[in-house]
Amino acid sequence: MFTITLDGQGVEVAPGQTVLEAARKLGLDIPTLCYLEKCTPMTSCLVCLVRVSLDGQSRLLPSCATPVAPGMVIESETAEVHDARRTALEMLLSDHVGDCLSPCHRICPLRMNIPVMIRQIETGQLAGAIATVRGALPLPGVLGRLCHAPCENGCRRGTLDQPAAIREMERYVADHDRKQPQPYLPPREAATGKSVLIVGAGPAGLAAADFLLRAGHGCTVADRHDEAGGSLRQEVTAGNLPPEVLASDIEQIRRLGAQFMLRFEVGRDHPLESLVGAYDAVLLTTGELARCKGAPGGLAVTPTGLKVDPVTSQTCLPGVFAAGSAVRPVKQLVRAMSDGVAAAACVHRFFFGAKGSRAGKPFSSVMGRLQEGEVNLFMVGPSPAGRLSPSGGPQAGYSDKEAPLEAARCLHCDCRAAGNCQLQRYSQIYGADPGRFRVQRRRFEQHLQPGDVIFEPGKCIVCGVCVHLTQRASEPLGLTFIGRGFDVRVGAPLNHTLSEGLQKVAAECVEACPTGALAFKTARTGLNLPCHGLAAGPLKCPGCGPD
């Protein structure tokens, strides 16, 4: 045994061990994609790079394949090492063909996981559906009626016929929940003891309150009007929003713990300066403050509203934040709400000493516009029917029978492995840019062979893990590398099917695949997709197996 130095710590190692094994002994999380325990290192991904210094020489080396040596000094968390790992990930993503998140999910300003909601509607799991909807949307009944639905503009189903009726389905879920004796209340984090005053009970203020309450902070929402709702009250007056829907959505925020102070005018009756010390943070979300009455408390202004730091949402007064129409006019309801949520996230970070920056976007590989014929691969399973309008008219919304029928039109564009994929996870952690080395993308392919396993070659990083596993298990056929150079791919030898190659260790290969290249056909966030038996043309439904 001897000692090496890893990130400044001494660690005792045995000859023959690798740097990766030594790092794991210390609990360090060095990323790996092609590493398989007790196998000869394949060193195909290079995301496990570390800087190794020994005998006056210093190099970046793959930790999974570098044996330890006496006197070795290793750095695993420097900016240089992170850059090298990011570059390795970006190389792997350069010809990756897949969408971690569906186009609709990426477009939704509140980042709702739309395909998950749709699968829950389709399978009758409405308790799960409201948790999905409420997890992202602060006022679901309101948004289900008034959102301008940018997600539908990006819906892939729209390239075939008409987009999925996402907003209508969202409304169905919200309305179903509203009729329950006790509507769904999202979970709250443990109380932090922090208090926030939100000025303005309109869409941005209510959305911010929802976020902060769920994060465990105390929230008081002040508004100079008699009732909460802000501009949404005009929608009620115009007949676009039933008053009971607005009242119920606001009530859910009250149930989360919001205190409302109505007929309370900041500036005139209550100087901002006197409120700042009474709360741990103040968030201004009403445009009236800046534009009509002049900025309170000497806050700096721009031609459109209060001046804020674009990264932290903070005004020139420490602990005072602004969002929504307090900063600039916001026409779209969902954008006002996402503004409120983003500023609330800044307040939350401010409390915990982190830089009050806005949260980054979730990582997603993006397939982009589909090439000719590719959309047909997505149509294996979904209903070919056109977009369904509520039979009772737009005021009625979908019935219990109609909502699952519309849900069945969704193409489920999100990756089966999303949330469980190491390539996605590390790309998020290291801030990889999937477009940095982008080459012309390969065609999207799905090998829908008999059996339960599905193979998407465009997501395969040719790490070799599955090939090793089949060799280790002495599969009669197993998997192998086919082709050469950039065209190398993984498959069963001699034109056999994947299922023929994976007779013993299919589950192990799916489990060990670091991406979504190998997956079970029905693996969709724990939900089995019902087979509609509707696949048209030469393609067979993946749930139906062989012809």
Ligand code: SF4
């Ligand atoms: S395989 Fe991973 S990185 Fe690729 S699309 Fe799926 S989740 Fe995203």
Ligand code: SF4
């Ligand atoms: S088909 Fe479904 S998953 Fe795909 S973009 Fe449309 S709603 Fe989203």
Ligand code: SF4
């Ligand atoms: S299919 Fe095999 S070679 Fe391709 S990424 Fe998955 S485990 Fe690696």
Ligand code: FES
């Ligand atoms: S090169 Fe080390 S895990 Fe891939």
